Amino acid sequence: MAEKAVKAKKEKIPRQPMPEQEPQVRARNFEEVPLGYTPETAMEEAKRCLQCKKPACIAGCPVEVDIPGFIKLIKEGDFTASIRNLWSKNSLPAVCGRVCPQEIQCEVVCIVGKKGDPVAIGNLERFAADYERAHGSGALPPRAKLTGKKVAVVGSGPSGLTVAGDLIAKGHEVTVLEAFHKPGGVLVYGIPEFRLPKEIVFQEVNFLERQGVKVECNAVVGRTVSLDELFVEEGYDAVYIGVGAGLPRFLNIPGENLIGILSANEYLTRANLMKAYMFPEVDTPIPRGKNVIVLGAGNVTMDSARTARRLGADKVRVVYRRSRDEMPARTAEIHHAEEEGIEFFLLTNPTKYLGNEQGRLTGMVCLKMELGEPDDSGRRRPVPIQGSEFELECDLCIVAVGSGANPLLTQSTPDMQLNNWGYIEADPETGKTTKKGVWAGGDIVTGAATVILAMGAGRKAADSIHQYLTWGW
Amino acid sequence: MFKIIKREEMAEGTVVLNEVEAPKIARKAKPGQFVILKANEEGERIPLTMAETDPENGTITIVYMIVGKSTALFKTLQVGDSYQDVIGPLGKPTEIEKIGNVVCVGGGTGIAVMHPITRALKEGGNHITAIVGSRTKDLLILEEKMKQASHELLICTDDGSYGREGFVTEALKDVLDKGDTQMVVAIGPVPMMKFVSKMTAEYGVKTIVSLNPIMVDGTGMCGGCRVTVNGQTKFACVDGPEFDGHKVDYDELMLRLQAYCEDEKRCYDDFCLLKPEYAR
Ligand SMILES: Cc1cc2nc3c(=O)[nH]c(=O)nc-3n(C[C@H](O)[C@H](O)[C@H](O)COP(=O)(O)OP(=O)(O)OC[C@H]3O[C@@H](n4cnc5c(N)ncnc54)[C@H](O)[C@@H]3O)c2cc1C
Ligand SMILES: Cc1cc2nc3c(=O)[nH]c(=O)nc-3n(C[C@H](O)[C@H](O)[C@H](O)COP(=O)(O)OP(=O)(O)OC[C@H]3O[C@@H](n4cnc5c(N)ncnc54)[C@H](O)[C@@H]3O)c2cc1C
Ligand code: SF4
Ligand code: SF4
Ligand code: FES
Numbered sequence: 001m002a003e004k005a006v007k008a009k010k011e012k013i014p015r016q017p018m019p020e021q022e023p024q025v026r027a028r029n030f031e032e033v034p035l036g037y038t039p040e041t042a043m044e045e046a047k048r049c050l051q052c053k054k055p056a057c058i059a060g061c062p063v064e065v066d067i068p069g070f071i072k073l074i075k076e077g078d079f080t081a082s083i084r085n086l087w088s089k090n091s092l093p094a095v096c097g098r099v100c101p102q103e104i105q106c107e108v109v110c111i112v113g114k115k116g117d118p119v120a121i122g123n124l125e126r127f128a129a130d131y132e133r134a135h136g137s138g139a140l141p142p143r144a145k146l147t148g149k150k151v152a153v154v155g156s157g158p159s160g161l162t163v164a165g166d167l168i169a170k171g172h173e174v175t176v177l178e179a180f181h182k183p184g185g186v187l188v189y190g191i192p193e194f195r196l197p198k199e200i201v202f203q204e205v206n207f208l209e210r211q212g213v214k215v216e217c218n219a220v221v222g223r224t225v226s227l228d229e230l231f232v233e234e235g236y237d238a239v240y241i242g243v244g245a246g247l248p249r250f251l252n253i254p255g256e257n258l259i260g261i262l263s264a265n266e267y268l269t270r271a272n273l274m275k276a277y278m279f280p281e282v283d284t285p286i287p288r289g290k291n292v293i294v295l296g297a298g299n300v301t302m303d304s305a306r307t308a309r310r311l312g313a314d315k316v317r318v319v320y321r322r323s324r325d326e327m328p329a330r331t332a333e334i335h336h337a338e339e340e341g342i343e344f345f346l347l348t349n350p351t352k353y354l355g356n357e358q359g360r361l362t363g364m365v366c367l368k369m370e371l372g373e374p375d376d377s378g379r380r381r382p383v384p385i386q387g388s389e390f391e392l393e394c395d396l397c398i399v400a401v402g403s404g405a406n407p408l409l410t411q412s413t414p415d416m417q418l419n420n421w422g423y424i425e426a427d428p429e430t431g432k433t434t435k436k437g438v439w440a441g442g443d444i445v446t447g448a449a450t451v452i453l454a455m456g457a458g459r460k461a462a463d464s465i466h467q468y469l470t471w472g473w
Numbered sequence: 474m475f476k477i478i479k480r481e482e483m484a485e486g487t488v489v490l491n492e493v494e495a496p497k498i499a500r501k502a503k504p505g506q507f508v509i510l511k512a513n514e515e516g517e518r519i520p521l522t523m524a525e526t527d528p529e530n531g532t533i534t535i536v537y538m539i540v541g542k543s544t545a546l547f548k549t550l551q552v553g554d555s556y557q558d559v560i561g562p563l564g565k566p567t568e569i570e571k572i573g574n575v576v577c578v579g580g581g582t583g584i585a586v587m588h589p590i591t592r593a594l595k596e597g598g599n600h601i602t603a604i605v606g607s608r609t610k611d612l613l614i615l616e617e618k619m620k621q622a623s624h625e626l627l628i629c630t631d632d633g634s635y636g637r638e639g640f641v642t643e644a645l646k647d648v649l650d651k652g653d654t655q656m657v658v659a660i661g662p663v664p665m666m667k668f669v670s671k672m673t674a675e676y677g678v679k680t681i682v683s684l685n686p687i688m689v690d691g692t693g694m695c696g697g698c699r700v701t702v703n704g705q706t707k708f709a710c711v712d713g714p715e716f717d718g719h720k721v722d723y724d725e726l727m728l729r730l731q732a733y734c735e736d737e738k739r740c741y742d743d744f745c746l747l748k749p750e751y752a753r
Contacts, residue, residue: 179692181511181518181558218560220692224497246694250706257699257706257725259732266695274517274689280743283517283543285736359728406693408711 015117016045023339027309030193030277033336034098034123039079042127046075049119052111057121060109062456065089067106067121074124083132086125087141091165092158092455094133094200095187097126100452101330133203140211144171149469152177152236154221154409157185158451159442160242161204162458163465164213170466174212175236177219182273185244186443187451189273190265192303194310195333198272222409227416231437238437238465241424242458245443247404251295255353256399260287260361264300264400271307289396292316293364295350296400297327302334304398305342316342319392321349321369321382345392347371347382353397363393403448423447431461436473439465474555475510478532484612487753488538488582489548490524496531498523498561504589505567505683505715508533509691511558512550517543520688520710522586523562524615533559536585536614539753542740548751563691564714567681571598573655576648577623578604578641578669580661584615586683587660592622594658600624602654604644606661610635642668649676656681659718663727670718680718684709686729701725 019035020026026033037045049071057067066085073082086093100106102122110118149172153160156178164174182188184201209215221227221243230236248263250256267286270276276286292308294301297320308316318337320327323346327334338344347369354363368388371380405422417425417434424433424440431439441457443449479492498508507522525534539545550556567590575594579587584605595601603623607613608631620626627644628636637644642665648654649672657680659669666682673680686698686709693711700709701722707713745752 179560180690181560218558219497220560220563223562223692224501224560246692248694248696250696252706257701257729259729263696266689266697269689269695275515279736280740282515283546283740285733285740287732358731359725408692 013048016041018123027340033194037127045120046071056109057106060106062452063089079131082128091162093125094129097122098196147171149237151238152230153240155242156183157244159454159458162455163240163462166462168211168213175214178217179220181217183215189269222412227413241440242442243444245403245448247406249402258355258361259359261397264304264398267398287396288312290314291394292396293394294318294398299329301400302329302337304400309340317345319345319348326379430464475559476555480552483614490536492532492534495533495559499526499531499533500528502526502562503566504593506562506564508559508561510556512546513557519543524585538582541737542744545751569593569597574653575599576602576657578659580606580665583661604641606641654678667723674719681715682718683714
């Protein structure tokens with residue numbers, strides 16, 4: 001009885017909104033869109049958590065963050081203890097608080113969400129991490145006795161960084177090898193500054209370096225050094241492969257090599273990693289279309305469309321062959337895109353690009369589609385409507401229709417088994433591959449997925465690698 | 474950081490050679506492979522072929538022509554200065570086989586790219602005729618090295634100021650007419666490679682060219698370097714940079730190289746105002 005009364009009282013606090021930059025303002029800058037909670041709003045929001053005895057939310061989180069635990073500490077104003085609690089499960093809370101699809105993971109199952117809005121778990125996680133960055137002591141976590149074992153982590157995306165953090169704490173010597181000139185993976189080259197400030201990622205990497213992790217950039221494994229050489233010549237005892245799904249997919253329709261058609265990988269890499277939005281203050285250029293079409297409907301599509309808007313496009317249209325219900329992007333991102341004036345052309349499929357004599361893109365021919373029977377993915381298959389061709393004009397097209405496995409590393413390693421799509425076969429529980437001493441996880445095993453899943457795979461593999469280094473394969 | 478330990482200007486300062494400390498790359502690199510360099514934090518990633526590698530001393534040598542802002546910026550770097558990033562070795566190495574009589578045609582800075590390939594083909598037991606060309610005598614580079622790397626060296630200048638007057642294709646025609654050429658390797662400006670390939674196709678002689686599309690990562694993740702070969706899209710950084718010259722769509726490549734020409738011009742003009750002494 002008493003408990004019920006308490007609950008009723010708690011539900012009266014509405015979900016604390018996070019202040020955001022106004023759409024008209026932010027559509028012209030690259031600064032972060034949501035501005036974060038103040039300590040007061042965070043503590044207010046934390047009160048909304050019912051501290052469930054059997055918290056449904058934890059099961060919704062791929063790495064099982066102790067959600068009621070860290071929220072309780074925020075409520076009590078002990079932000080330092082809160083971040084320690086988060087770190088015990090999640091080494092990148094500032095990142096996950098921002099980019100996790102909470103609406104289909106932890107928040108969707110939150111009991112408070114059954115009637116009204118769920119607890120803002122992501123926002124609180126972000127708050128705790130941001131507060132620590134601004135006010136924390138920067139003290140390093142304890143490190144176990146040195147084991148003298150050497151581990152190489154290939155790729156510095158979220159899964160590689162997780163493995164590095166876990167294994168350094170367990171006393172192993174860890175080197176992260178990254179092909180690009182900066183570490184962070186998709187967090188740095190893909191996800192734009194306005195969603196995830198790069199400073200956050202660099203601080204996370206710096207934190208690992210202070211704990212003793214060596215980060216070696218400009219190291220393309222498969223070229224600069226081969227996987228086998230890591231063992232034989234460089235003396236590593238174990239290798240973790242977290243190279244992501246970095247192979248751009250194109251539509252393979254006529255005219256795709258016209259100037260003005262870029263993969264989302266190229267477009268976002270120019271914008272984020274090379275900071276081309278500051279051109280000519282930096283030397284890397286980026287095409288600034290006035291009338292832009294982005295193909296696809298995932299997070300990558302939204303990121304590309306919103307980047308094009310910020311680079312001065314008058315008109316940005318997302319062209320997608322299915323309907324709104326099948327769009328894989330996060331709801332919040334679709335919403336942000338719409339607020340920024342991005343239009344959606346659904347049930348539309350390009351069949352051909354059009355160009356001028358200079359080889360520059362001028363538009364595309366599209367077909368109208370309708371939804372038919374469900375396909376393998378369970379989504380209704382789009383079927384073309386006969387004779388429905390029409391033209392769309394554009395001067396820039398970003399192809400964001402998914403990515404595949406980059407064969408650069410795997411093709412030189414015949415004794416490591418791949419699946420039919422070129423992804424690495426790894427045990428889902430341990431991350432072990434078919435090659436002795438080699439683990440893999442993240443997008444290169446699952447195909448393009450999420451930050452938190454890549455981190456979860458990293459954590460499992462780190463446990464397994466630690467066991468191997470202690471007990472053997 | 475990758476330190477420059479030797480620097481030379483050639484061809485009246487339009488071409489610069491740098492020997493750079495990069496021990497891991499030097500140990501691995503094979504003829505035909507390239508590196509990507511970035512001068513500083515704000516710099517662009519620029520692909521350049523390794524003209525020489527010294528695994529013992531752990532150095533690589535690049536030879537580049539000043540064509541825009543980034544190469545002009547590279548030119549400002551002196552001995553003791555460093556490139557912030559050097560990535561490689563990238564691309565597939567040249568397939569070195571014993572074929573017989575090989576003609577190596579190099580134009581402009583393509584001669585620098587051609588040199589290690591020529592030498593490797595010679596060491597691989599082939600008879601090498603090298604044909605090198607430039608607009609005028611003072612712009613010709615690496616003559617001595619090409620002489621050593623080949624059995625016979627033919628020099629052409631557009632204005633006749635040195636060697637034979639005219640384009641490399643004319644000299645090539647005379648060699649092909651002898652009828653004993655098994656393979657041609659052509660590296661230089663795109664139009665040169667196009668015309669060489671057109672000619673060798675008439676003679677039915679296998680031809681390899683090295684393509685230089687705009688690149689970003691050099692590892693097959695962006696697709697910016699796509700070229701059409703035999704009607705199919707290839708990524709030059711991982712599938713190449715060398716391809717069967719008879720199957721390349723050169724016209725598309727030439728257009729694609731113009732993708733950023735306005736931006737590049739603006740960037741270069743700004744640079745020239747600041748540092749006129751390093752302009753081309
Ligand atoms: C634009 C974009 C937006 C996204 N938005 C979201 C989002 O909002 N929420 C979310 O949860 N997920 C999002 N994702 C997905 C998420 O970013 C990925 O699932 C996640 O980053 C995968 O992590 P990873 O560690 O497996 O690989 P990656 O992050 O891809 O990192 C792999 C790293 O390995 C390096 N590498 C590759 N090959 C080699 C080699 N041979 N040698 C050395 N290094 C190599 C790469 O350069 C890269 O740095 C997004 C992805 C993109 C592209
Ligand atoms: C695999 C490969 C190997 C190469 N090897 C050599 C070499 O050994 N010596 C040499 O002098 N040049 C070489 N190049 C060309 C060299 O990379 C370009 O000249 C250089 O990038 C121009 O940069 P810039 O800023 O000075 O000029 P910009 O002002 O940027 O451009 C001038 C012109 O150079 C081309 N270009 C621009 N950016 C790139 C880019 N990222 N990649 C390729 N071309 C570009 C375009 O045609 C452009 O119009 C190579 C290119 C490739 C792809
Ligand atoms: S890591 Fe992601 S899924 Fe887990 S609690 Fe945090 S925001 Fe939710
Ligand atoms: S389900 Fe919701 S209310 Fe319950 S503990 Fe988790 S966050 Fe709190
Ligand atoms: S340079 Fe990016 S794929 Fe070749």
